[in-house]
Amino acid sequence: MEEKVRLGYLYDFYGELLTEHQKKIYEDYILNDLSLSEIAEDEGVSRQAVHDIIKRCNKALSDYEEKLHLLDRFMNIKKKAEDIRDSKDLTVIKRLSEEIIEEL
Numbered sequence: 001m002e003e004k005v006r007l008g009y010l011y012d013f014y015g016e017l018l019t020e021h022q023k024k025i026y027e028d029y030i031l032n033d034l035s036l037s038e039i040a041e042d043e044g045v046s047r048q049a050v051h052d053i054i055k056r057c058n059k060a061l062s063d064y065e066e067k068l069h070l071l072d073r074f075m076n077i078k079k080k081a082e083d084i085r086d087s088k089d090l091t092v093i094k095r096l097s098e099e100i101i102e103e104l
Contacts (some may be wrong), residue, residue, distance in 0.1 A: 004030065010061040013070045018057055025050055026057045036053075078101060 008031050015023055016045075025043065028034045029050075039046040065071050080096045087093050 007058065009071050010065055013074070014061050014068075017064060018060065022053055022057050025053050029054050036058075073098040073103060081083070 011026060011030055015026070016025065025039055028039045028042070029036070034042075036047045036050045040050045041052065077100055080100050084093050084096050087096070
């Protein structure tokens with residue numbers, strides 16, 4: 001998975017655990033695709049400060065995922081759902097459905 005997409009998913013799952021200031025900067029960087037310089041100018045801080053905040057956010061979000069595994073579970077269920085969609089074998093569909101139910 002592309003790193004920016006992965007970071008976006010991590011933000012979707014754990015972003016509410018960041019401070020408002022962190023969320024604003026992280027959203028501008030990951031979701032709005034602004035540069036560090038653009039964010040620094042908007043926030044009235046240095047480019048280095050923005051870089052440090054983003055680095056801390058990446059670490060915090062990755063730490064949450066390491067402990068809770070919500071993104072891993074989501075991606076696993078998503079893959080199984082896609083396999084169900086693409087399968088014509090009822091045995092495979094039933095097995096994957098049962099695996100999803102167990103995981104939830």
